Amino acid sequence: MAVHNWKKWLSAALVCSMLAGGGAAYAESDDDAAQTGTEAESTDAGANAGTDGVSDGGDESPLPVSGTGFSDVPNNHWARKHITKLNLQGIVQGYEGKFNPAASVSQQDAVLMALRFTGAAEKVDPDTQVLFPDSFIVSGYAKPYIMQAIYEGLIEEKEEFRLAESEPDKAWGTKPATREWVTKLIIRAIGETAKAEAMARDLPAFADASLISDMYVGYVNAAVELGIVKGISADRFAPKNTVSRAELATMLSRAQYLYPVEYKRQHSGILTSLSGTQLTLAHEDGTTQTFTLDSDTAVYRFDSESASSLANLKLYTQAAVIADGRRALYVEQMDNEERLEKTTGVIVSIDSSERLLYVKVGTPVVTIPYESDLAVLDRAGSNLGLSALAENSEVDIFRETFSESKRAVRIELKSAPVNKQGRGKIVSIQPGVIEIADDGAEAAETWDIAAAAVISRQGSPATLSDLRSGDVVSYTVKNGAITQIAVESGASRTVTGLFDGFSADRSSIIYTVNNKKEVSDLASGATLEIPGFAAASWDDLYKDDRIELTLDGSDKVTGVKVVGRNITTVNGASIVNLSNDTLTFKDQNGKPAAVTLNSKTRIEMNNSYLSLDAARMFFVAGRKVTITYSEDQAITIRFAYRHTGTLQSLNTAGSSIVLKLDDGSTVTIPYQTPAVQIPGKAGATISDLKPGDRVTVQLDQNLDKALAILAHRVVQMNVASVDASARKVRLTSEAGVTSEYTLSADTRLLDENGSSLTLSQLAAGRTVNAEFAGSDLIQLQTVIVKVGKIVSTSPGAVSFAAYGGSVEDIALGSNFKIVKNGVVSTSTAALAANDRVEIRTNESGEYVVTVIAGQVKTFWKYDAAANEIQVRKTSLNDQNQYKLSNDTLITSGGQTIAVTSLKMDDKIALYIHNGKLLEIEKL
Helix, strand or coil, X not given: CCEEEHHHHHCHHHHHHHHCCCCCCCCCCCHHHHHHCCCCCCHHHHHHCCXXXXXXXXXXXXXXXXXXXXXCCCCCCCCHHHHHHHHHHCCCCCECCECCCCCECEHHHHHHHHHHHHCHHHHCCCCCXXXXXXXXXXXXHHHHHHHHHHHHCCCCHHHHHHHHHHCCCCCCCCCECEHHHHHHHHHHHCCCHHHHHHCCCCCCCCCCHHHCCHHHHHHHHHHHHHXXXXXXXXXXXXXXXXXXXXXXHHHHHHHCCCCCCCCCCEEEEEEEEECCCEEEEECCCCXXXXXXXXXXXXXXXXXXXXXXXXXXXXXXXXXXXXEECCEEEEEEECCCCCCEEEEEEEEEEEECCCCEEEEECCCCEEEEEEEEEEEXXXXXXXXXXHHHCCCCCEEEEEEECCCCCCCEEEEEEEECCCCEEEEEEEEEEECCEEEEEECCCCCCEEEEEEEEEEEEECCEECCHHHCCCCCEEEEEEECCEEEEEEEEECCCEEEEEEEEEECCCCCEEEEEECCEEEEEEEEEEEEEEECCECCCCXXXXXXXXXXXXXXXXXXXXXXXXECCCCEEEEEEEEEEEEECCEEEXXXXXXXXXXXXXXXXXXXXXXXXXXXXXXXXXXXXXXXXEEEEEECCEEEEEEECCEEEEEXXXXXXXXXXXXXXXXXXXXXXXXXXXXXXXECCECCCCHHHCCCCCEEEEEECCCCCCEEEEEEEEEEEEEEEEEECCCCEEEEECCCCCEEEEECCCCCEEECCCCCECCHHHCCCCCEEEEEEECCEEEXXXXXXXXXXXXXXXXXXXXXXXXXXXXXXXEECCCCEEEEECCEEECCHHHCCCCCEEEEEECCCCCEEEEECCCEEEEEEEEECCCCEEEECCCCCCCCCEEECCCCCEEEECCEECCHHHCCCCCEEEEEEECCEEEEEEEC
């Protein structure tokens, strides 16, 4: 066994002789040297270290049956694609069926993997012994590989020796590789050193770029530009962070797009055919290879980290296959460029027996052979088949470029007499022309309608005038014109007419359109809307009311809206008398008027409805009421003991207030010495009120004067507990004070969208807007509260990933606040990708985005029994124990890791919200 001194490497010939022979593929191993500070000399040293062993190498070494071949790299692992590929290529290896993806990779193992990546590892004789300076400590198995790496230029001898001397307490080989160090290793491995040197003057565009050592700046710039490495966030590179085995596998995998290497069992070519059981690659020399596929075949695309399906692979693009014989274990589409050549011409004829197309290209007619599975596509991308090619059809012919004959594989019709059957939705109808958007098509097509076209609507004969935009139809096209249209389901439509009445069983509504009487069935759940008339019923319709009907595709009425009815509302009207169902009254200006009451007139008493006979006793002269009427017919008479609205003006000299009610009308209410309640203010008087306040005014017995004025206030609180049976809730204020409230029958419970809730649906821990009128709790509405991470921002909007949820876009509106580090901003520019945030709506319904700052700690240990982590204290009063919940995330570089992956003295950031540990991020 030869022994070599490192100083003799200056002789290239000597180096070459030392490296001759040997092809054994050693798995990465660093634990022995790390534990003992000495060199692991034998294959057993690597195996016994518990991380990686040694495989025999050779062309016929077994491949994993499926996937990565590692039990600790599950299907959803972020680096599964890259680990799978590199394992099958022999670039990375594991030990006892595990890859240990989260473990830090040592410098010597990173070099070994880089050598395998370039193919230079096969030049190494593993039995060669090398003597390095005492300060340059490398495990025994790794020495010849480090020597080869220096010879290949992957690492720089003088620089690495100097770095080793500067850290005498650390073994160079077993030292964890950092992001900046590995970046340089990969850039040199793919031969982009010149690019890195040219970019060495400019700092990379990261907020922590100043932390990158000068010797690595150019390499980081080059690697980022080439797409080999990325920041751990949008603005952080973290150059001193150690690199995990999964991360290095990912970097080397990405580098393969720039530095192609021939690996054993890997085949590259153009993907020419694909089925559920096999695929075919065509090579530049005209040969083809067919591989079988099964459920264990790993399938990926170049533009995605996630596993793909065969249906997502694009034919005639470059593809790579790693196979065991003819069985494909790994398939990847390497780019999106079709290797096809386009020829534009006009079809002259087709010889189907010889599979030849005769095409006029310019002036000459050329023959083009075609494949048996030739696709003929129309303008919408539908495959019509070869029979759709008619003489004089203008076409684009796409021909493969990897064989001498350049056969046609796809034809796209630019113009041709089209014959087809389709199904879609009518977009528009013009005389003799119809536009239809086919199911699944990106664009609509316009067709001529044949003069003798047969038209039906849900099985019954129809005419063109019966077709409507939005109808779903099936249709037949012959020679470019529609000859048959069948309406499968109709579109909804609106009709305006005059109300006439109902059928005897009230299942149909009768109305007149253009002096023609129509009858339409009422759909189940059909609605009625009369402006200014809350909770209108069908009995509230008057003959000859002008109505707008909405009819569904089956011509059933789903909604009726009264339009053009002249409705007048008088607030604060004074009753004069009620005689023979005629009500005489005076408005607030003393102007008299009269209306007629009938069986349709609604009489309300504080949200309850009374019959006319039951209400007669309340029609007392001088009593105030609200009257809504149309012409001389009373629609509603409202006896109100209270009014709620916005205080419009306050006349202290005249002792009256003017309220603008929620329906837009106003009412003037006199007062003498009303009680005034303002939430949170003791001893309030009427002078404490101001225009714009929302108030409820309680009236005296005659419904004439204000007895009490209750100011409204909305307070955001948290639900501490709910007692649904006793109708009680306990709410905690922002100041941390918890109070109990009993809910009356009138207290409204609403969700974020304004829909009603039951008290049992209001759970503890929810945030609510509590609305008080004076001291009375009148409404509780749940509040939108989301906690997660910013993905990206744009003016007035954020893309946001909730913890445990998916990514969504949130439009923040025109009035919002960003709170970050105690500073309030009104621009989303204050946010950065990966900021952890709480997004909520405040009392006014406006969004408030609060950034949750990470608390940087030093990890000590994980207590599995207590399910908590412990950190090192920096002072006696420091908290050092943090409880984990079932949904606490543990991440590194944006990817989820196990809590057991954290090691003593790791730097971590804790994100805590409302006392709950949301996330632990390894820095």
